[in-house]
Amino acid sequence: MATSIPAVAYGGGVQSTALLVLAATGRINFPTFLFANTGDDSEDPATLAYLQRYAKPYAAAHGIELHELRRVRRDGAVETLWGRLTRDGSRSLPIPVRMSNGAPGTRSCTADFKIMIIGKWLKQRGASRDDPATVGIGISLDEIERVNRRMGMPYEIPVYPLLDHDPPLRRHDCAGIIAAAKLPIPPKSACWFCPLKSPRRWGEMRRDRPSLFRSACDLEALLNARRNMLGKDPVWLSRYNRPLVDAIPGAQQTLPGLDGEPGVGLCDNSSCFT
Numbered sequence: 001m002a003t004s005i006p007a008v009a010y011g012g013g014v015q016s017t018a019l020l021v022l023a024a025t026g027r028i029n030f031p032t033f034l035f036a037n038t039g040d041d042s043e044d045p046a047t048l049a050y051l052q053r054y055a056k057p058y059a060a061a062h063g064i065e066l067h068e069l070r071r072v073r074r075d076g077a078v079e080t081l082w083g084r085l086t087r088d089g090s091r092s093l094p095i096p097v098r099m100s101n102g103a104p105g106t107r108s109c110t111a112d113f114k115i116m117i118i119g120k121w122l123k124q125r126g127a128s129r130d131d132p133a134t135v136g137i138g139i140s141l142d143e144i145e146r147v148n149r150r151m152g153m154p155y156e157i158p159v160y161p162l163l164d165h166d167p168p169l170r171r172h173d174c175a176g177i178i179a180a181a182k183l184p185i186p187p188k189s190a191c192w193f194c195p196l197k198s199p200r201r202w203g204e205m206r207r208d209r210p211s212l213f214r215s216a217c218d219l220e221a222l223l224n225a226r227r228n229m230l231g232k233d234p235v236w237l238s239r240y241n242r243p244l245v246d247a248i249p250g251a252q253q254t255l256p257g258l259d260g261e262p263g264v265g266l267c268d269n270s271s272c273f274t
């Protein structure tokens with residue numbers, strides 16, 4: 001039986017914001033929420049804005065601790081995922097870039113910038129193999145397959161309050177819970193350059209936030225210039241084996257069905273996209 005603090009791994013999206021409302025209104029017992037920020041230059045600006053404008057004030061007004069955690073290097077400086085990706089001379093490719101067949105490659109970003117950051121906070125407060133922390137994860141019934149993909153950590157006991165709810169809650173139920181608390185529905189949370197983003201979301205970004213879309217195109221070009229120098233094949237931020245700027249039409253032209261890609265479009269461990 002865990003004795004350390006129960007905490008929710010808060011991703012800033014719909015499912016984990018529903019958990020915030022359930023905790024704030026006493027329907028689940030989680031006094032602490034932990035948001036691992038991959039970087040103010042890395043998280044989607046809309047997620048960070050929601051966190052500051054809505055989630056933090058709502059949590060504070062209801063006696064919930066919502067901590068924003070960052071990766072801190074040994075020298076005390078904050079390291080961001082964008083910083084790691086774009087550092088001069090870096091060969092590091094921590095994000096799940098798409099290969100020529102469209103499949104995402106391996107990644108270290110979730111572990112380094114989400115899982116380890118939350119794990120460190122929990123371990124500093126006593127979570128251990130012998131006394132694991134109870135960690136609430138925002139997986140809804142329509143994404144239940146993510147439970148099996150989740151990597152268990154020795155210092156935690158993961159629990160799934162949306163699935164344990166009677167009846168289990170779907171994403172649209174979560175949106176209803178958030179709306180009933182008079183909060184706006186949060187945007188899907190992820191790094192703005194995440195290659196797991198669906199074509200539809202890339203299209204929406206191109207239409208609604210063209211400068212952010214251009215920054216993603218520039219990042220893709222930077223990564224490929226580097227790979228070219230190393231004699232390696234190009235990699236992509238979408239699954240279409242060509243540059244984002246050519247692959248992604250504006251959202252109004254996106255065809256229905258482009259969004260479906262079961263098992264790929266979501267980050268493991270529920271640290272992202274929840």
Ligand code: SF4
Pocket residue numbers: 038095096107109110113114189190191193194195196267271272273
């Ligand atoms: S959202 Fe994407 S890029 Fe960001 S940490 Fe998660 S998998 Fe990595």
